[in-house]
Amino acid sequence: MDEQAVRLGVHDLIAAYSDCIDDDRLEEWPDFFVDKCHYLITSRESHEAGYRHGIIYAASRGMLLDRVTSLRRVLMYEKHRYRHIVGQTRVSKIADGVAEAHSNFITVRIMHDGETNLFAVGRYLDRIDISTTPFRFVERLVILDSQKIDTLLVIPL
Amino acid sequence: MDEQAVRLGVHDLIAAYSDCIDDDRLEEWPDFFVDKCHYLITSRESHEAGYRHGIIYAASRGMLLDRVTSLRRVLMYEKHRYRHIVGQTRVSKIADGVAEAHSNFITVRIMHDGETNLFAVGRYLDRIDISTTPFRFVERLVILDSQKIDTLLVIPL
Amino acid sequence: MDEQAVRLGVHDLIAAYSDCIDDDRLEEWPDFFVDKCHYLITSRESHEAGYRHGIIYAASRGMLLDRVTSLRRVLMYEKHRYRHIVGQTRVSKIADGVAEAHSNFITVRIMHDGETNLFAVGRYLDRIDISTTPFRFVERLVILDSQKIDTLLVIPL
Numbered sequence: 484m485d486e487q488a489v490r491l492g493v494h495d496l497i498a499a500y501s502d503c504i505d506d507d508r509l510e511e512w513p514d515f516f517v518d519k520c521h522y523l524i525t526s527r528e529s530h531e532a533g534y535r536h537g538i539i540y541a542a543s544r545g546m547l548l549d550r551v552t553s554l555r556r557v558l559m560y561e562k563h564r565y566r567h568i569v570g571q572t573r574v575s576k577i578a579d580g581v582a583e584a585h586s587n588f589i590t591v592r593i594m595h596d597g598e599t600n601l602f603a604v605g606r607y608l609d610r611i612d613i614s615t616t617p618f619r620f621v622e623r624l625v626i627l628d629s630q631k632i633d634t635l636l637v638i639p640l
Numbered sequence: 641m642d643e644q645a646v647r648l649g650v651h652d653l654i655a656a657y658s659d660c661i662d663d664d665r666l667e668e669w670p671d672f673f674v675d676k677c678h679y680l681i682t683s684r685e686s687h688e689a690g691y692r693h694g695i696i697y698a699a700s701r702g703m704l705l706d707r708v709t710s711l712r713r714v715l716m717y718e719k720h721r722y723r724h725i726v727g728q729t730r731v732s733k734i735a736d737g738v739a740e741a742h743s744n745f746i747t748v749r750i751m752h753d754g755e756t757n758l759f760a761v762g763r764y765l766d767r768i769d770i771s772t773t774p775f776r777f778v779e780r781l782v783i784l785d786s787q788k789i790d791t792l793l794v795i796p797l
Numbered sequence: 798m799d800e801q802a803v804r805l806g807v808h809d810l811i812a813a814y815s816d817c818i819d820d821d822r823l824e825e826w827p828d829f830f831v832d833k834c835h836y837l838i839t840s841r842e843s844h845e846a847g848y849r850h851g852i853i854y855a856a857s858r859g860m861l862l863d864r865v866t867s868l869r870r871v872l873m874y875e876k877h878r879y880r881h882i883v884g885q886t887r888v889s890k891i892a893d894g895v896a897e898a899h900s901n902f903i904t905v906r907i908m909h910d911g912e913t914n915l916f917a918v919g920r921y922l923d924r925i926d927i928s929t930t931p932f933r934f935v936e937r938l939v940i941l942d943s944q945k946i947d948t949l950l951v952i953p954l
Contacts, residue, residue: 604907
């Protein structure tokens with residue numbers, strides 16, 4: 484696969500991921516990851532300090548599935564949705580069937596009553612399995628610029 | 641035309657459209673559409689409920705021209721401008737000379753006194769005529785995430 | 798170099814530039830410019846009126862280096878960082894080893910205490926030297942949509 488095709492596939496994966504969450508199709512969300520994956524939402528400070536834990540953490544696709552289940556059945560929260568705006572993606576490395584990419588994003592939250600506000604801003608640091616189609620995330624680190632967000636974060640970013 | 645060229649053309653059309661509005665060159669805005677076009681600004685709730693009406697609606701290029709005329713000559717409103725930030729575009733289908741694409745966007749409104757605020761967030765659902773150059777919109781649905789915007793919406797998105 | 802490769806390189810330059818600033822690697826910032834460059838942050842009103850001065854101005858890479866030095870050693874300001882979200886880039890012209898491109902952007906500012914707000918919105922008007930690798934800016938005009946920003950602007954955009 485040539486570099487251009489890889490970039491295009493990475494671009495589409497990242498856009499499809501946002502659409503899935505923004506459309507509230509959370510049951511499909513784990514399918515964007517390989518089985519043995521790593522998903523983490525954390526703050527820039529924690530990430531730079533080298534901590535591997537965070538606000539939301541999953542070390543397998545099964546844990547992502549569990550998260551969706553609890554989100555749908557257990558957690559109590561005011562209904563809301565997101566809209567992701569993802570800036571230009573940089574593919575920094577392609578080797579051994581894995582592409583490394585990162586993108587900045589901004590997430591606007593829309594509450595049930597229509598109230599809209601700038602919810603989160605940060606960057607995605609991705610490692611993507613490009614050896615099979617469709618591409619899937621091996622690792623997606625969501626590095627938030629602010630630590631103020633914790634208690635409000637229910638839906639994945 | 642190969643797929644890469646189509647994507648590039650779609651990308652450029654969408655960016656040029658935003659520039660036209662943000663630069664206040666509204667007289668050129670109808671030229672981004674084919675004669676028998678469909679332009680609609682609506683809310684996500686209305687769109688998902690299957691309604692075909694909305695906040696702003698046009699079923700032909702002529703109606704778009706009328707809109708610009710009334711906006712320039714008739715409507716009274718405080719002077720303001722937009723800045724569109726359009727995220728990554730997904731081209732989901734290319735068939736029969738028409739490309740289907742969608743993109744998330746955020747629009748910041750700048751009032752005459754310099755006040756700046758997050759005005760609208762949503763997505764574009766586009767059907768684009770790629771059989772002639774330049775590409776033109778056959779259909780552009782502007783699906784807003786919030787319904788709170790109605791009375792303020794004068795300039796097209 | 799074919800057009801596709803130029804576009805890709807321009808895209809990567811613009812993304813790398815944002816990363817450099819957002820990561821607070823300001824010492825590397827001048828390296829994104831050729832020696833005899835032009836960097837200007839100004840407002841849309843000033844730009845449209847044809848003024849060549851602005852809020853921040855540099856006519857050489859040396860002046861950019863000076864700016865970083867004073868920013869690190871001299872200027873007193875509350876610690877903060879940016880996150881840039883850059884929309885789709887349009888490459889409008891490629892000629893004589895120079896590509897012209899423009900992109901809309903939004904910059905979110907994150908203060909030391911985690912407070913996050915929409916700081917600046919505007920567009921980049923770029924002239925990029927593509928005759929050598931890596932690509933570098935010959936000119937980067939940062940046209941802000943609002944004039945309200947002046948006193949707060951310390952870090953380059």
